[in-house]
Amino acid sequence: MRATEQLLAEGGGDHVSLDRVAALAGVGKGTVFRRFGSRAGLLQALLEERSRELREAVASGPPPLGPGAPARERLHAFLDGLGAIAEGNAVLLAAHEQACAEDKYGDPSYLFWHGHVSALLAAERPDLDADFLAHAVLATFDGDLIRHLTTPGDPRRFTRSVQEMAAAMLGPAG
Amino acid sequence: MRATEQLLAEGGGDHVSLDRVAALAGVGKGTVFRRFGSRAGLLQALLEERSRELREAVASGPPPLGPGAPARERLHAFLDGLGAIAEGNAVLLAAHEQACAEDKYGDPSYLFWHGHVSALLAAERPDLDADFLAHAVLATFDGDLIRHLTTPGDPRRFTRSVQEMAAAMLGPAG
Amino acid sequence: MRATEQLLAEGGGDHVSLDRVAALAGVGKGTVFRRFGSRAGLLQALLEERSRELREAVASGPPPLGPGAPARERLHAFLDGLGAIAEGNAVLLAAHEQACAEDKYGDPSYLFWHGHVSALLAAERPDLDADFLAHAVLATFDGDLIRHLTTPGDPRRFTRSVQEMAAAMLGPAG
Amino acid sequence: MRATEQLLAEGGGDHVSLDRVAALAGVGKGTVFRRFGSRAGLLQALLEERSRELREAVASGPPPLGPGAPARERLHAFLDGLGAIAEGNAVLLAAHEQACAEDKYGDPSYLFWHGHVSALLAAERPDLDADFLAHAVLATFDGDLIRHLTTPGDPRRFTRSVQEMAAAMLGPAG
């Protein structure tokens, strides 16, 4: 089931109409809506799938991603992981943002990332508004921005820059 | 002409279809398209209007907004101005983002803001990727995020946080 | 099992989807299809149930409904019985017509009524096209027409009119 | 515009989905809905078109269809005309009945036919329930019934039978 959607994300690029997705997946449109509720739900599920691993590693994996390492290192590792996902799925990301206009900040997945980043930032810089900074960091994970910055010659430019920004926010190490 | 659209942005809230806009403005849909080219154009024009003053002040006004003041102060003043605009037009901002999905980073208005912020950051922190940081700063000016953060009790929460973030990026003065 | 469907015919009124019927009956949709084959089958079964008595009385009951009475009287009695059923189940009738669009004239139940009426008409008026007249008489048993004609103040208006029509068709007794 | 729908009625037979109609007519689906409101509206418009001539002839044409001739002759001529239309458009008729389940008896076109027939019947047989008889006569113009009765060898069987029925209703010429 998921595999079909992946095919389509590849095939369609951005013009992924649900009708087409369903047809190309060899399944009725009704099924898609029954399973995902709406266009937003579909994209969310795809992102979810692609980031579940990272989520689990963050929640309960080994350091430095998981609990146990210093906040600074955990943040670095996390941004590295999320950056990799984002760079590999910029198109999907962009489509998701476009679809989930409403309630983007209430999405459970976003809430998880935000909570994580916020906690790490707060641990290192209790003097700052970690809640906002987390939103700011995550706001840079914009599909269009990533596509804008990523060139064939430098596929990790985006992640590197995000890391640099996070480092600047945290200030000189301890 | 503009006034009509403003009325509509207020009236419609978020569900501003061009049909409705045109009808409510007492003008044919054709006229709207003749003047703005597309939905994106309309929103852009509205934002343009609301930010022209700031733009001019930044380009050729008196310090600290205009040229002449230290980069740090200019950035502070700029973010204050842009924050005020954004907080007062969060709905419009959100609609614009939704509409201008394509080519958002090629929009002249965005390019101007980005160039300005980028230059200021570069002046103060030549060691960082000012280009990216400017994108990051501007990425926080997201209509939905602003609506999410702004509460009746604290209307300038967003701007304050952005300032704090910029300060953190620039590091200790000096 | 039948009882559940009756509940639904009453409950739903006109928008009786099989999904809803099944759900409201507290039974899986599969069950409904196994027992009735299709939407048409379900409605047919309901009608069947409500008209079985009349059918048996007509086929082998005592006169004037059953064999033995003069055709004119048998027809009168039959139309009275069928009219009563139809007036009491106009909604069901309308739904059935809508569902059985295809092959309406091959339905065993319809064939029985038609054969009966046709034979009675032929007996009394061998000079007319009894086959067609029987179709015409039965065509008036239309759910929507009955609902249209039946008012709270005159619940048997439809039956009376049908009788009058039949009498006119048969011509002066004689 | 109409021509396209005619093509489709021919082409589709009975499975005329609005999507297909629109596509095959080279027009957007939105257009179809704007012009006809719904499936029912489309079919109604087609029937309207095919029967407009008869309607005008009946309302203000020369006898025996139009005013001036005796009721008996007018009814005969009218049934002949309507029968011809119905026999030539049985499929369309059936589709229309299926679509216009709701409010069939409030349709202006139906009201016109009914008023006409009812008036003619009342003129000739004031002793009968002309209102109902008119419904009964028109009820025989059922697409499926016509298809059922019409064979290649006897294309006017239906009309002939309707005439006979009407004659029987009117009784011996007075």
Add this chain to the structure above:
DNA sequence: ATATAAGCGAGACGGTACGTCTCGTCTTCCA
């Protein structure tokens, strides 16, 4: 002053996505 040109109000149209609703089949799971 009249004729003509440009521009504008109005809205129909082509095209298409979305989400809801059905029906009838097919699969799964429990008794």
Add this chain to the structure above:
DNA sequence: TGGAAGACGAGACGTACCGTCTCGCTTATAT
């Protein structure tokens, strides 16, 4: 293992929207 429950395939329907287009009117300009 057989029947109940409901997921699934397929697709129609109606709505909303965008961007194009064609009208007819009005206003301004040129003769």
